[in-house]
Amino acid sequence: MVLLREGLCPGLSEDMVKALQGECIRTVEDLVSSDAEELAQKCSVSYKALVALKRVLLAQHTAFPISGADLYEELLSSTSILSTGIPSVDKLLDSGLYSGEITELAGGPGTGKTQMCFSVAVNTAHELKQNVLYIDTSGGVCAGRLLQMLQAKTSSTAEQMKALQRIRVFRVFDVFTLLCCLQNLRSNDLQKGSVGGGSVKAVIVDSVSAVISCVLGGKQTEGMSLMMQVAFELKMIAKDFNIAVLVTNHVTRDGNGKLKSGLGQSWSHVPRTRILLQRVEQPGAASSLRTATLTKSSRQSCNLMEEFNLSLQSEEEVKSGCSGKRKFNTDS
Structure with a gap:
């Protein structure tokens, strides 16, 4: 479980973290599983910025498959x-x-x-x-x-x-x-x-x-x-x-x-x-x-x-x- 914090990825500022925490979004899992449109309205943040943030965090923290030979x-x-x-x-x-x-x-x-x-x-x-x-x-x-x-x-x-x-x-x-x-x-x-x-x-x-x-x-x-x-x-x-x-x-x-x-x-x-x-x-x-x-x-x-x-x-x-x-x- 990865906690959201300033600098975790580009675009995740201290103000953004505080806004998300105000809606009980404290981890990467909480953010990527949330409804971006609804969350953007509640937090008063840009929907476009929120979607971009979710994509970056998914790319950083999603486990991609690797073959045994490559490993x-x-x-x-x-x-x-x-x-x-x-x-x-x-x-x-x-x-x-x-x-x-x-x-x-x-x-x-x-x-x-x-x-x-x-x-x-x-x-x-x-x-x-x-x-x-x-x-x-x-x-x-x-x-x-x-x-x-x-x-x-x-x-x-x-x-x-x-x-x-x-x-x-x-x-x-x-x-x-x-x-x-x-x-x-x-x-x-x-x-x-x-x-x-x-x-x-x-x-x-x-x-x-x-x-x-x-x-x-x-x-x-x-x-x-x-x-x-x-x-x-x-x-x-x-x-x-x-x-x-x-x-x-x-x-x-x-x-x-x-x-x-x-x-x-x-x-x-x-x-x-x-x-x-x-x-x-x-x-x-x-x-x-x-x-x-x-x-x-x-x-x-x-x-x-x-x-x-x-x-x-x-x-x-x-x-x-x-x-x-x-x-x-x-x-x-």
């Missing part, structure tokens, strides 16, 4: 895939993070969610030379750690500094500020096509649950509405600007004691892809070992799992497969 070709030409910087995790994601989609990392404290966000940011900024918008809701961003990861990729101080400049950090600590930040990005910064030079390829929210979970349940009656507003803004950013959106979430346990992503059933439909991160609790295992389990995907079989090491690896270790990673299916 597929558009998808191939517009989709970008961003590597996470961790080869085993890229396998789970069918090569990496897809633009136009929301990917979620879920896990308990210390499972490596923020570390993986850093890896995505560093890889996008350094390897792809593209901008990253990093929204930090829990104070977890550490410039020193980002620099350390860049130093492992290049010894050039100039390249390190350029990559750091491509990572733009926003600090927000409540859901209202998060909403304002996302809305400003969608209506201002991202509309310009670039932020500080170069295009934006990834938006990271670490973590979305830190500011949403506190307004859900109890007497917080508006919590669900706020959560879905955040979901809407993230989806629009991903879709309208062809950006890969990565969010992190906490975990809870279901009735059987199995770990699941937090924020409830409504939020579970928001991400297109979800990965569950856990520590490796085997005797003698390194403290930096983690498992990544694919729990939701439209491209891969779910419940695939990869084991990887969070500690920094040299390029030779990655190429030779010395990280001790293995792939298996938890259904087996």
